[in-house]
Amino acid sequence: MREEEEEGSWFARWEEELPSPEELMPLSQTLITPDLALAFDIPTPSSSNHHQHQQQHHHHNSNLQTDLDSSDLNGSGGAGAGAGGGDEPARTLKRPRLVWTPQLHKRFVDAVAHLGIKNAVPKTIMQLMSVDGLTRENVASHLQKYRLYLKRMQGLGSSSSGASCSPADAATDQLFASAPIPHHFLRGGGGGGGGGGTGPAEATFVPFVPVAALQHHQQMVAAAQQQQQQFYHHRQQQQIGHFGSPVGFDHGFLTRGQPQLQPGMHRMVPPVPAASYVDDLEEGSRGGGGSGSGSGGGSGAGRRVLTLFPTGED
């Protein structure tokens, strides 16, 4: 009778290693909802700061903390057994669902764009993204969906902005809409033909800036993911609050690191942190011109339109 998983491990102790507010960067990935932060008792710019309370009355049974505590196996609890080894708690556990935020997606798209359809394979994309915690599977899965999206779009004359035919697309569009589609990555394009050998997007190693220095965001991503799953197993749509980035918070989330060089492949990540990569967050006010977005009222709309975006930078 083996029951379900026993969570709690790697992040068990991350709480202690939490970053100080001053360490937080304004450019954070904006994850971790304020509620979470509060629940965790972690100082967040919002919570610790005066002003701004949670807007949503959540009665979430704060057993989350309790759970964590009890489950906590880090120091006291002994997680496990020791096993000797002090091995990283990571491994063997299921990791939380990855939440593809617009930012993450943007990076994803950027990577794909700069790589070219041909090189846009999960592994490469993953490496280019340099997002800690991102696995090939994650990217592959998303890539799959992304391709479908592109394909779908191709089939449609693209009703220009925003016009979604079906409501279903609307949701999908939102996420993808946040990312500027570089080219029409249409299938069959690329080098295609050519004959020859010179594939345009082939040997052209675009010096895409492999942001390796943006760890803050990434680490937080990982951390945030855990929390999300921890808190709610809920359905889609979780609101994102803004938060800073835990810097220097390394719990060895992934042992895999990224360096899995392949023969013949140059290390695309130069030692020099090219921080020049600017995540230009898209600020798009869409909503359809004129259309009443909002939840108002209308008719029947019981759908709450949350701003998927991290509202607000600081």
Place this chain on the structure above:
DNA sequence: CTCGGAATAT
């Protein structure tokens, strides 16, 4: 065996 891609499951 690793990787990529779609199918399938949750």
Place this chain on the structure above:
DNA sequence: CATATTCCGA
């Protein structure tokens, strides 16, 4: 519906 997981082919 969004991801994860699984399966299969290269």
